[in-house]
Amino acid sequence: MIIKLGLSALLVSSTLFATSDMSKWIRPNEVPQPKDNKLTKERIELGKLLYFDKRLSANEKVSCATCHHPKRGWTDLVPVSKAVGAGRGPRNSPTVLNTAYLRKLFWDGRAKSLEQQALGPIEADVEMNMPLEELIPKLQKIQGYVKLFNKAYPNEGGINNKTLAKAIASFERTVLSTTAPFDKYAMGDKKAISKKALKGYELFIGKAHCADCHDKFNFTDGSFHNIGLKDGDLQGKDLGRYNLKRRAAWYGVFKTPTLRDITKSGPYFHDGSVKTLTEAATICASGGRYKNGVKNKSTYIVDRHLTQTEISQIVAFMKTLTGPDMKLDIPTKFPQ
Amino acid sequence: MKKIATMLVIAGALSVTLSAKNWVVDQKGKTFIPSKLTVHVGDTITFKNSDPFAHNAYTDDEANEFDVGMQPTGKETHMKINSKESFNVECAIHPNMLLEVTVE
């Protein structure tokens, strides 16, 4: 199934801009889909129901959407999420927007696909706290879901861990950014962004080196960095990707997030410790919150000697990466 | 008889060494160039870095496991193919970089 990418995206063929320096910002023609989980209407619709269904959590009060809500930038607008029970997760809820384009999911990149990612939060005690051994039989008793799973995934054994993950991933794959002012600019409408934002763009790709990591259509190159948010050697703190394996390059590193719709998804960074884009840009372009003594600080995080005016220009540019919310009918009735 | 066997072993070892090849893979524009390689056991791969920033090639594949560590601009690193298992190399900093190595 081809996902509709919006009129403006369809009108511009990618080859048209192949030689222009704007080409890398243009949306890819296709949304990546795994061979064994191609998008179909049935799969997307089923995934959407599951995504918003609170019965997937232990106390039936929390769904995927609780911490990744379409009206809250596909996040939850708090530093770290409160979920089932009194606990809070250790990290800021990352946006679902454009995750279809990512090859590593979660702040530490521990999942290699949306299918791998989808079941993690359901079982996590600080999120939905619902063991799959309990959830699968529970869903199997809901006749409406049995029918929908059989339609969406015929001959895949009905409702099981795999089909559940595939369905949720299918919906998440359709959560895509819309045409933002900067997209119009990149496609030739030179009046689509202000002079201030254009100055910011020049800094973004030049002096400030933002695009070294926030690169291409999704404004991330999928790289992992320690940007010096915490002091010293992180003893007893969140070690990020290093938790997966004790690899020197992974000490205290986290995923470079997309900047698409970034105005909708604060607070920022993996620990949600930054409220404004001005502060976020300042930290990244001035050598980190902590300048010295940070073990494995990224070589990209150095002082770019920006003025306050320049920072405000970069922020003005980042604001042009926000488009209207995608069209979405949030389900209110669920299978019985 | 034992002597001949020993000589055969040495000859065999020599022929392996002589035919072992070194493959050069550059890291440029956050891409491995080439992105696909077909190699033999005993071959080596030299990783170059033509980007203005560091890379860190590694594989988690058990049989050929290696991690060249932080590799700044201009520095070269090497790995040897020890096992007949094919594997993928990624960059620990930029995991969108992918090199598929087929071992024959």
Ligand SMILES: [Cu+2]
């Ligand atoms: Cu790299």
